[in-house]
Amino acid sequence: MRKILFTSIAAFAVIISGCSTKSTSVSGDSSVDQRRGGTGGSDIFGADGQINGVEKVYFDFDKFNIRSDMQYVIKNNAAFFNNEASGISFVVEGNCDEWGTDEYNQALGLKRARAVKEALSVQGVNADRISVKSYGETNPVCTEKTKACDAQNRRAEFRLAR
Template sequence: MRKPSIVLFIMVLVVSLFALYGCPKSAEVSSAPESQPLKVEQPPVKSAEDLAAEKAAEDQRAAEAAAAAEAARKAEEERAAQERAAQEKAAGLQPIYFDFDKSFVRNDAKDVMRANADYLKANPKIKVRIEGNCDERGTIEYNQALGQRRAAAAKKYLSDLGVSAKRISLISYGKEKPICTESTEDCWQKNRRAEFVAAE
């Protein structure tokens, strides 16, 4: 009796195992979605008119920037000239001007030289440095020498008017320190000068 129940048990077990593992289900294959090609947005192609308009706008901005820089440079030159004139006036010393390529004291500068000499004689503790300057024309070396001759001519004139030469020093800046940078006769005339800088 015991044997048939064991046999029955084994048969049930085999059938169960066969049912479970004997007919495996086919695995479902999920289809992956098709990959879409990447879309790269191309920038719109600009027409010749658009490119020309952009170039014109860029040129306009560059021209405006250059004009603003030039205006600022001229304003700075004018400010420096006014400041220099104010300092000279406060010191009682005025510049003199020279003809093109000349170093002699002009007739129209003689009154200024007399006033400068009177100021220096009235203030014996003050020493003066005469700075010779030139316009932009000519070589650096030539203008350096010309500026020195102009300063020396102004020194001699002051000495002849009674100012001790020991109180006077000279320097030439040639064309290195222009008051004005435009290429005009009026501007060049302002640069052909001797300036008198007072020092205690």
């Protein structure tokens, strides 16, 4: 089964080579850098199962609704999942900053992941392909004690379902 999956993924990656690189900032906060593409555009799957052809979705403090400035990210990610990656199942991972109790942040991360799943479904991505998971505050990408760092941790990421 793994050999079949690996062969399918490798063939898929060869077919869709040529993703572009795009760097944007979130809500005027230049400390949050998003990348579209990956390693030269030839492989959409990172070594850790992260999907290189999609952008992270960022959230406001203590919120799980999709911000207006993240609507284009949802639209672009949905197009990617509906076209270049139409055959894969994936996980939306909700993450939080360190503020709040562990239990609260676990629930908030799940609400963020579910909000992204719903938004992608509205854009035509089959909900059966999407799983959700919350890391709460346990998976930070930045550990500095700054507002800019906290903003980077309030996010949803995408990984290949295993």
